[in-house]
Amino acid sequence: MSELKPIFNALCRSKVGAILLLLQIAITTAIVSNSAFIISEKIAYLEQDTGYPEQDIFTFEVMSFGENIDYMRQAELDETAIRQMPGVIDAVTVNSVPLSGGGSSSSFRLVPAGQKGKGVQASIFEADSHFINTFGIKILEGRNFTEAEVSVVEEYSQYPSVGLITKAMADELFPDGDALGKTLYHGDLPMQIIGITDVMKGPWLQSERRDRSAILPFVFAQKLTLFSVRTEPEQRAQVMQQIEQYMLNLENKRVIEGLKGLDDVKADYVAPDRLTMRMLLVMIVVLTLITALGIFGLTLFNISKRTKQIGTRRALGARKSDIIRYFVIENAMISMLGLIVGSGAAVMMAQQLMKHYSLSQMPLFYVLFTAVGVLLISLLAVVGPAKRAANISPSIATRTI
Incomplete structure (x- = not known):
């Protein structure tokens, strides 16, 4: 040196x-x-694991323009008809699509609004009992909704009193692991936890609430209705090709738009x-x-x-x-x-x-x-x-x- x-x-x-x-x-x-x-x-x-079989799920919107259409009745008929299509496992109307970057969220607390207590922000999915099967979600504890527990209404005055939450949300609110059967408050409205799901990402993957979601048995159909469909493996492309004409055959006074696979929804996000x-x-x-x-x-x-x-x-x-x-x-x-x-x-x-x-x-x-x-x-x-x-x-x- x-x-x-x-x-x-x-x-x-x-x-x-x-x-x-x-x-x-x-x-x-x-x-x-x-x-x-x-x-x-x-x-x-x-x-990151989203919890969904993304390659088998697709989503689309139905915009109705006909007069005197009973949106709730039509949505129910559409769901039933889609489930009968060859290659389809299940279908559901839902208020928002996971991994899309757009949806609904709110605060859930251990006590009613106005009282001091622990709470978290969580995504909200509103759908009937077919939501779990359509998105391929596993229930770790508890059960799914029954048909009697689903609120099918045209306004938000009759909000459901039961719901499912993700395990991540349950662990955060109830560290002792005793969330099942407990009551959460959505504002002043009580919600009993009847089920806890496995991993299930919300609409916002970058948000701190991405692992916190609540599934509520609530169906609210209107002019613009959002559908999600799960198909058998390798059958999605074929069903997606048929779905537009299939829906128009059921009711022709509407437009089918936003037809996209869940993996493509995530890719765009x-x-x-x-x-x-x-x-x-x-x-x-x-x-x-x-x-x-x-x-x-x-x-x-x-x-x-x-x-x-x-x-x-x-x-x-x-x-x-x-x-x-x-x-x-x-x-x-x-x-x-x-x-x-x-x-x-x-x-x-x-x-x-x-x-x-x-x-x-x-x-x-x-x-x-x-x-x-x-x-x-x-x-x-x-x-x-x-x-x-x-x-x-x-x-x-x-x-x-």
């Missing part, structure tokens, strides 16, 4: 290039480590997150390439400035490996200092992202992994120019001396 001092002195005589490279490595380390963490978070978010992830990947690649090219270019520039110096060292007996080692050590010194600065910047950046964008704490593993990667890239980038320097002929380099 006797070369450290002359290398350091040489860098001090050419500070601008070294400082620029140091800053480039620091910026790359800070941005890449945080970007890699965000990408891993996005991947976990995109691949998470499309901005996929775009963000791809942009971050591109940024990581671009920053890494720029850093590597910067190291490559700076080393070539230093070689052109030190041609005679290198030739003199070669003439005095320096081996090719000595020349290569010189430039590798020089680059490693710059890189290590840049990585120290960049690692500190990465931690501060992560704290700001956590504060302003509700991200979780970034594990230091990402900073360490990025630092090692940047160091390896920087060392690889300098090897080519260093070999070129080692091949400089002493006679050519010292010709004018």
Whole structure:
């Protein structure tokens, strides 16, 4: 390590290039480590278990324009007819579609409104007893609704007094695991918990209430009615092709729109997150390439400035490996200092992202992994120019001396 001092002195005589490279490595380390963490978070978010057989479910809206249509009666006839279609497992009218980014939510509390007590925000699904089977949801405890418990009305004055909630919601409200049979309050309206379901994501996958949902036995049909249908595996495409004409044959004074598979509904909802992830990947690649090219270019520039110096060292007996080692050590010194600065910047950046964008704490593993990667890239980038320097002929380099 006797070369450290002359290398350091040489860098001090050419500070601008070294400082620029140091800053480039620091910026790359800070941005890449945080970007890699965000990408891993996005991947976990995109691949989370929703609780639904998405490939077998599709949804559509029916907009009626005929006069004197009994919407409640028509919805019941439509549901029954759809369930009889070949390849269909079940169908239901519902107020909102899971994973869609739009729906209804409210607060559920252990005590009536106006009293102090624990409560949570949860998504609300209003449907009849076919909701569970249509969306392929498993009931862990309790039971499903009975037909007698379903409120089929044209206004919200008769709200149901029973409901199902997800296990995540039950665990949050009743940590002791005794939620079944207990009463929750939706405002001043009591709701007895008759069943607890397995994983079942709500309409908003990014919301803190994504795992909290309440299913209420309530059917409210109107001009615009939302249907969800579950088919046998591999039968969805065929049923979707037939459903529009099938519905029009039942009642032709209406329009079928928004026909879409549940997986496509989810894909549309998470499309901005996929775009963000791809942009971050591109940024990581671009920053890494720029850093590597910067190291490559700076080393070539230093070689052109030190041609005679290198030739003199070669003439005095320096081996090719000595020349290569010189430039590798020089680059490693710059890189290590840049990585120290960049690692500190990465931690501060992560704290700001956590504060302003509700991200979780970034594990230091990402900073360490990025630092090692940047160091390896920087060392690889300098090897080519260093070999070129080692091949400089002493006679050519010292010709004018």
